[in-house]
Amino acid sequence: MTTAIHADAAPQDTTPAPAQRFDIYQPIHKALRNFMGDTLSRLGRVDVTDAEDLAGALSQVESLLDFCAKHVRHENDFIHTAIRARQPAGASRTSEDHVEHLESIDALHKETRAVYDADDAQRHVLALRLYRHLALFIAENLQHMHIEETANTAALWEHYTDEELMDLEARLVATISPADTMLTMRWMVPGITPQQRTALLGGMKAGAPAEVFQAVLNAVRPHLSAHDWSKLTRDLG
Structure with a gap:
């Protein structure tokens, strides 16, 4: 293994507020x-x-x-x-x-x-x-x-x-690949904020085939709390 940890490895965060840019x-x-x-x-x-x-x-x-x-x-x-x-x-x-x-x-x-x-x-x-x-x-x-x-x-x-x-x-x-996309969604959707979920899945709902969108929802639902799932379905309409 070549991995090493350095106490000074992380620079100061000098980026602008993330909401300002993509x-x-x-x-x-x-x-x-x-x-x-x-x-x-x-x-x-x-x-x-x-x-x-x-x-x-x-x-x-x-x-x-x-x-x-x-x-x-x-x-x-x-x-x-x-x-x-x-x-x-x-x-x-x-x-x-x-x-x-x-x-x-x-x-x-x-x-x-x-x-x-x-x-x-x-x-x-x-x-x-x-x-x-x-x-x-x-x-x-x-x-x-x-x-x-x-x-x-x-x-x-x-x-x-x-x-x-x-x-x-x-x-x-x-x-x-489609399989790797589903794997990414499985870990990404539960790991981002409710607002990010709505933006991500709202874009997918508008642009992807209905069966693909539904497959993503089916994949992520078991990994969201009831509260988070309720927010998501409400925000997606």
């Missing part, structure tokens, strides 16, 4: 934080003697790792490329982080497979090792996302209009 990072990063926290918690409480419980937890770990790897590539291909086009060294720090993230993801996949393959005597030790290393990976990613949401966002807002950033996001989203 924020390309915030919703997907809330999805990532939600997915990461739930997965770490599930792995921490897993019963390694229960085959079904263990398989479910490890499957979620692998799903999270795959999600993170795709997210890194999306940011490299679209967001970092956009920053470098108008500020050549603007995304250098987070680009370097991404190299380490992909190395860590590969190492964590190997540790996950080791837990699958372990005998009963070793499984507890290997599951605990995976839990601790996943926690370090998540901790580094939380700091990394803060840098993206402050320094990288400031660079985007300096060099791009909101219309350009919305077009950039639309081109990125167009590359995501």
Whole structure:
């Protein structure tokens, strides 16, 4: 694992008030934080003697790792490329982080497979090792996302209009498969504010096929409280 934590890693937040500009990072990063926290918690409480419980937890770990790897590539291909086009060294720090993230993801996949393959005597030790290393990976990613949401966002807002950033996001989203879109919605919708949910799903209701919109609602409903679901259905009409 190459992950390291530095006390001085997070810069001061100097970005303008987020309501003033289109924020390309915030919703997907809330999805990532939600997915990461739930997965770490599930792995921490897993019963390694229960085959079904263990398989479910490890499957979620692998799903999270795959999600993170795709997210890194999306940011490299679209967001970092956009920053470098108008500020050549603007995304250098987070680009370097991404190299380490992909190395860590590969190492964590190997540790996950080791837990699958372990005998009963070793499984507890290997599951605990995976839990601790996943926690370090998540901790580094939380700091990394803060840098993206402050320094990288400031660079985007300096060099791009909101219309350009919305077009950039639309081109990125167009590359995501339907299955990955559903997975993103599962973690994003419960992780964002009621106002953000209404804006996101209201846009989907207006622009997506009715069956796709209904499938998203069906996917997220079990993960919203009754109060949040009531707000959402009221606001969506």
